[in-house]
Amino acid sequence: MKPVSLVEGKAVALRRSDVDTDQIIPSEWLKRVERTGFGLGLFSEWREDAAFVLNQPQHQGASILVAGPRFGTGSSREHAVWALMDYGFGAIISSAFGDIFRNNSSKQGLVIVQLSAELVEQLQGIIEQSPQTPVLVDVRHLTVEVPEFDWSQPFAMDSMTQERLLQGWDDIGLTLRQSDSIDAYERTHASHALTATLRD
Numbered sequence: 468m469k470p471v472s473l474v475e476g477k478a479v480a481l482r483r484s485d486v487d488t489d490q491i492i493p494s495e496w497l498k499r500v501e502r503t504g505f506g507l508g509l510f511s512e513w514r515e516d517a518a519f520v521l522n523q524p525q526h527q528g529a530s531i532l533v534a535g536p537r538f539g540t541g542s543s544r545e546h547a548v549w550a551l552m553d554y555g556f557g558a559i560i561s562s563a564f565g566d567i568f569r570n571n572s573s574k575q576g577l578v579i580v581q582l583s584a585e586l587v588e589q590l591q592g593i594i595e596q597s598p599q600t601p602v603l604v605d606v607r608h609l610t611v612e613v614p615e616f617d618w619s620q621p622f623a624m625d626s627m628t629q630e631r632l633l634q635g636w637d638d639i640g641l642t643l644r645q646s647d648s649i650d651a652y653e654r655t656h657a658s659h660a661l662t663a664t665l666r667d
Contacts, residue, residue: 468574468575468576468635468636468637469576469635470632470633470634470635471557471576471578471606471632471633471635472605472606472607472632472633473603473604473605473606473607474530474531474557474558474578474603474604474606475530475601475602475603475604476528476529476530476531476557476601476602477526477528477529477530477531477598477599477600477601477602478529478530478531478532478533478560478590478594478602479520479521479526479529479531479532479533479594479598480520480533480590480591480594480595481520481532481533481534481535482520482535482591483534483535484535484536484537485535485536485537485540486534486535486537486538486539486540487539487540487541487542487565488539488540488541488542488543488544488546488547488565488568489541489542490510490512490513491509491510491539491547491550491551492505492508492509492511492544492546492547492549492550493508493511493512495508496508496511496546496550497544497546502549503549503553504553505546505549505550505553505554506550506552506553506554506555508550509521509550509551509553509554525598525599526598528555529555529556530555530556530557530558531556531557531558531559531560531602531604532551532556532558532559532560533560533561533587533590533591533594534559534560534561534587535561535562535587536561536562536563536584536587537561537563537564537565538559538561538563538564538565538568539559539561539564539565539567539568539569539572540564540565540568541565543567543571545571545575547568547571548568548571548572548575548577549575551577552575552576552577556577557577557578557604558577558578558579558580558604559572559577559578559579559580560580560581560582560587560590560604560611561580561581561582561587562581562582562583562584562586562587563581564579564581573628573631573632574631574637575637576632576635576637578604578606578632579624580604580611580622580624581622581623582611582620582622586620589618590602590611590613590618593613593616593618597615597616600613600615600616601613601614601615606624606629606632606633607633609621609622609623609624609629610622
């Protein structure tokens with residue numbers, strides 16, 4: 468995955484709580500074998516409603532989603548993360564997340580920001596008041612900022628997840644960091660296996 472140090476752009480407020488992974492990407496989309504194109508299925512049932520927030524022209528091109536509480540609950544499906552990222556979102560802000568969704572996001576490079584419900588409400592209000600205002604999610608300094616409104620808040624993130632995002636390490640990348648140790652083990656293992664074979 469690509470390193471992520473800053474997500475900057477327009478934000479959109481999704482004022483819905485308990486949004487589960489089936490609502491993020493409905494099950495009929497899970498038949499696809501590719502990992503691309505899932506953005507078309509993002510919130511697809513809701514997007515049939517012309518009044519749905521993502522259908523509004525002022526929110527086109529948004530890269531940050533500011534959601535209601537308990538976002539990403541439900542079943543474990545990486546497709547939810549793929550859909551959000553394929554649509555163009557680089558960061559999701561909420562007061563609470565599903566644990567599996569949070570874990571899947573960190574492995575794909577989607578930045579998860581947890582703020583208090585009060586701060587999320589404040590940020591949603593700013594976005595709705597001024598949809599074109601840039602929002603900055605700084606992974607290096609762990610802050611969310613809206614410079615035009617002089618609004619800035621810190622957020623917490625465990626050091627391993629932060630390092631994964633900054634370095635662009637997915638699970639394969641983390642494994643490859645140990646390539647010297649793996650090679651040494653393989654050489655030793657191969658030597659033991661050969662010795663055992665010769666003894667037999």
